[in-house]
Structures are given as C-alpha cells and as structure tokens.
C-alpha cells in the first residue's frame with residue numbers, strides 16, 4: 164500500500180492515500196462531482212442542462228457497483244436532494260472535493276488558486292456541508308486537479324481529512340467517445356488501483372456513463388472485486 168502517514172516525526176501533514184494493497188484483486192472506482200463558478204454560470208444560463216450525470220448513477224446501481232464519490236460544496240448546493248439519495252444508498256460512500264474546485268497550487272491547470280490563508284476554511288466548508296446531508300459522511304477528500312505540495316498538506320492537517328489520490332486517471336474529461344475511457348481504465352488497472360472518473364457529466368464529462376458498463380464488466384471478468392475506498396484499505 165502506498166500511503167504516507169500524517170504524523171511523521173514532528174511535522175503534521177494531511178495523510179495521502181494513492182492506492183490500496185497490491186496483493187488483493189480489489190479496485191476502487193471513484194467519481195468526482197466538480198462544480199466551478201464557470202460551470203455554474205453555464206448551468207444558470209441554460210448552456211448546460213445538468214451537471215448531475217444520473218445515467219452514470221443508474222449504471223452503478225444496475226450493476227451493483229460500490230463507489231466512492233467526491234463532491235464539491237457548490238455541487239452539494241445545486242443538488243442537495245441527490246446528495247441525500249446517494250448518502251442513503253449502501254452502495255456508495257461520500258467524501259469532499261473542496262467548495263468550488265479551485266486549485267491548491269499556483270498553476271493547477273486553469274482552476275485558479277485558493278489563497279493560502281483560505282485553504283483550511285475552504286476544505287472545512289465542504290466537510291460541514293456534506294455532514295449536513297450525509298449522516299455517514301467519510302473523511303475522504305480529493306484535491307481538484309490532484310494539485311498539492313508538502314506545504315499544502317501541512318496547512319490542511321487540522322482539517323482531519325485524508326487526501327485520496329489515484330493511480331489510474333480515467334481520462335473521461337472532455338472525452339470524444341466512450342472507447343478511449345474504457346481502454347485507459349482497463350489497460351492500467353492493477354490490484355489496489357484507485358480509478359478517477361467524473362459524475363458531473365454535461366459537456367465536461369459526456370461519455371462516462373457509456374464507458375462505465377464495459378469497464379465494470381471487463382474488470383469483473385478479470386477477477387477484480389470493485390469496492391469503496393474504505394473497503395479497499397480495510398484488512399477485511
């Protein structure tokens with residue numbers, strides 16, 4: 164297992180988890196629900212109908228696939244009833260993905276940057292929002308764009324969350340068809356993998372639902388058990 168512990172000598176850091184045990188045929192599919200200020204403007208103006216990919220959740224339920232979802236605070240504000248429904252479904256567990264999906268380093272793609280002094284409150288804000296909607300909320304957290312450094316981990320240690328990274332990017336962002344997503348995931352998964360896909364759909368991740376069925380069937384055919392992140396790292 165590749166996990167860097169939070170309490171090392173005298174410097175306290177947010178713990179980071181990038182994968183699970185490599186000696187068991189388990190894989191965690193994870194789904195991020197991004198919502199940025201720009202995406203919300205597109206939603207409000209009607210350019211995009213929805214940033215909730217319900218078809219994707221329907222596939223997870225139909226195939227009985229456990230999954231871990233990372234929700235931004237703005238997404239929770241947009242879809243509070245959906246958050247409650249996902250929270251009530253024993254297949255799923257929920258974590259957070261910051262309030263509005265800004266970056267935690269200076270050049271994190273085009274996400275902008277959370278000022279250092281606001282980082283802790285930004286992370287905590289989404290945690291509080293999730294706690295209000297989900298009585299079983301986890302303390303899993305994901306950095307937007309996967310961007311962080313040691314100083315950020317130090318800054319965020321008091322948040323009490325664990326950063327869940329990945330070893331298999333799903334490549335579903337702005338995909339042009341399902342096939343490259345399927346190939347990317349099934350070609351790179353190994354024991355203990357954490358796969359990142361997206362559940363906001365819209366024009367940002369339009370083919371994730373179509374790719375998911377073939378991914379699930381292929382991974383199961385290869386003998387992988389699909390599990391939540393919590394189960395991936397549990398010794399049970």
Ligand SMILES: [Zn+2]
Pocket residue numbers: 195196197260264306307308
């Ligand atoms: Zn994201």
